[in-house]
Amino acid sequence: MHEMSIALNIIDIVSSQARAEQAQKINQIELEIGELAGIMIDSLEFCFEAASKNTLADGASLSIIRIPGKGICHHCHNEIDVDNFITVCPNCGGFGVEITQGKELKIRSINID
Amino acid sequence: MCDTCGCGQPGDPVTIRKPGQENITHNHDHPHPHSHDHTHESEPSHDHGRTLRVEQDILLKNNLLAERNRGYFEAKKIFALNLVSSPGSGKTTLLERTIATLKQEFPIAVIEGDQQSLRDADRIEKTGVPVVQINTGTGCHLDADMINRAVHELDPKDQSLLFIENVGNLVCPALFELGEAHKIVIISVTEGDDKPQKYPTMFSVADICIINKTDLLPYVDFDLEACKQNASQVNSHLQFFDLSAKTGEGLDQWFEWIRKQVKPS
Numbered sequence: 001m002h003e004m005s006i007a008l009n010i011i012d013i014v015s016s017q018a019r020a021e022q023a024q025k026i027n028q029i030e031l032e033i034g035e036l037a038g039i040m041i042d043s044l045e046f047c048f049e050a051a052s053k054n055t056l057a058d059g060a061s062l063s064i065i066r067i068p069g070k071g072i073c074h075h076c077h078n079e080i081d082v083d084n085f086i087t088v089c090p091n092c093g094g095f096g097v098e099i100t101q102g103k104e105l106k107i108r109s110i111n112i113d
Numbered sequence: 114m115c116d117t118c119g120c121g122q123p124g125d126p127v128t129i130r131k132p133g134q135e136n137i138t139h140n141h142d143h144p145h146p147h148s149h150d151h152t153h154e155s156e157p158s159h160d161h162g163r164t165l166r167v168e169q170d171i172l173l174k175n176n177l178l179a180e181r182n183r184g185y186f187e188a189k190k191i192f193a194l195n196l197v198s199s200p201g202s203g204k205t206t207l208l209e210r211t212i213a214t215l216k217q218e219f220p221i222a223v224i225e226g227d228q229q230s231l232r233d234a235d236r237i238e239k240t241g242v243p244v245v246q247i248n249t250g251t252g253c254h255l256d257a258d259m260i261n262r263a264v265h266e267l268d269p270k271d272q273s274l275l276f277i278e279n280v281g282n283l284v285c286p287a288l289f290e291l292g293e294a295h296k297i298v299i300i301s302v303t304e305g306d307d308k309p310q311k312y313p314t315m316f317s318v319a320d321i322c323i324i325n326k327t328d329l330l331p332y333v334d335f336d337l338e339a340c341k342q343n344a345s346q347v348n349s350h351l352q353f354f355d356l357s358a359k360t361g362e363g364l365d366q367w368f369e370w371i372r373k374q375v376k377p378s
């Protein structure tokens with residue numbers, strides 16, 4: 001369950017930011033998670049709740065922004081939607097679409113008190 | 114909470130040892146926050162509290178450590194390969210065969226990753242090359258920090274070939290860069306030719322795909338060409354090797370590829 005590692009990394013980053021701001025509490029964490037990032041959201045939420053106990057992030061809500069997969073076709077140069085990594089271009093049938101979006105795994109902002 | 118040092122971390126019983134070593138040191142990583150990154154903006158929110166922009170990659174710490182490993186490998190001209198697969202696809206068997214043939218040509222070292230036990234490290238030790246075992250406990254993947262510590266133990270020679278056998282798992286290791294030159298995904302013909310569609314993340318980050326246990330092709334419904342096509346749809350750069358680590362069929366092309374990488378002419 002790599003979602004546990006992801007949750008621990010999130011807690012690590014937001015706690016140090018919140019501490020630097022002398023925050024008492026983290027209310028909300030805004031995350032960008034791409035559809036192609038390989039993360040199960042349910043599992044991440046579960047791990048986050050368990051791992052944040054007794055940290056500054058205890059009780060914080062996760063606001064998750066899903067970023068859809070997109071890519072550029074090497075052959076016809078169109079931008080296409082990429083679902084489940086299948087990189088065959090629906091326009092020209094060409095192989096070799098370069099994924100340009102959807103692998104994000106980022107903390108966008110935090111709300112603190 | 115970590116009950117050895119009381120650091121407030123969840124217990125993380127990662128151990129790193131060589132065959133025959135039983136002392137398990139308290140040596141987990143402590144992702145305690147030490148950085149003092151400055152946030153650049155703080156904007157009032159009408160709700161309550163303040164909102165700070167963070168804009169940080171969640172895996173930044175691992176990625177930075179992986180870069181450090183990569184720098185070390187480059188400086189010592191170590192060629193590191195990260196082998197990933199489902200449990201039982203034949204990673205250790207392939208390593209045994211590969212080491213037996215190539216150890217006369219250049220130094221080889223191995224990092225073994227499993228949740229528990231020294232079994233794979235014991236198998237590699239019999240081939241006569243240096244090996245360390247990482248036991249991740251409940252962890253489902255190796256990360257850059259574990260590799261950093263294992264390499265420290267192993268101290269591979271300059272210009273060596275370093276194999277890293279990841280924990281048997283086709284999902285999690287895809288996200289964690291180790292500093293390797295290439296990720297190599299191995300599937301065996303008993304697993305079904307639709308593996309690439311089921312685990313596309315792994316196939317998308319690998320450079321090489323090995324299809325193992327080809328000696329069993331007559332007994333299973335596995336369409337080699339369909340499997341390669343499925344994998345190429347996910348990653349058009351993938352290079353394939355079909356082989357049997359048991360009979361040795363197809364191993365020569367694999368060895369040739371390694372020789373070219375280790376000693377670029």
Ligand SMILES: Nc1nc2c(ncn2[C@@H]2O[C@H](COP(=O)(O)OP(=O)(O)OP(=O)(O)O)[C@@H](O)[C@H]2O)c(=O)[nH]1
Pocket residue numbers: 198199200201202203204205206207233280281325326327328329356357358359360
């Ligand atoms: N028939 C056949 N069996 C193989 C081949 N390669 C490996 N095996 C068998 O597959 C089983 C698992 O092989 P291992 O090399 O231990 O696999 P692994 O990927 O290292 O397994 P984990 O470390 O547990 O993930 C063993 O019984 C091997 O003998 C092959 O090419 N053909």
Ligand SMILES: [Mg+2]
Pocket residue numbers: 204205206233278
């Ligand atoms: Mg093994």
Ligand SMILES: [Zn+2]
Pocket residue numbers: 001002003253254284285
């Ligand atoms: Zn996992």
Ligand SMILES: [Zn+2]
Pocket residue numbers: 073074075076077078089090091092093094
């Ligand atoms: Zn196209």
Ligand SMILES: [Zn+2]
Pocket residue numbers: 115117118119120122141143
């Ligand atoms: Zn501890």
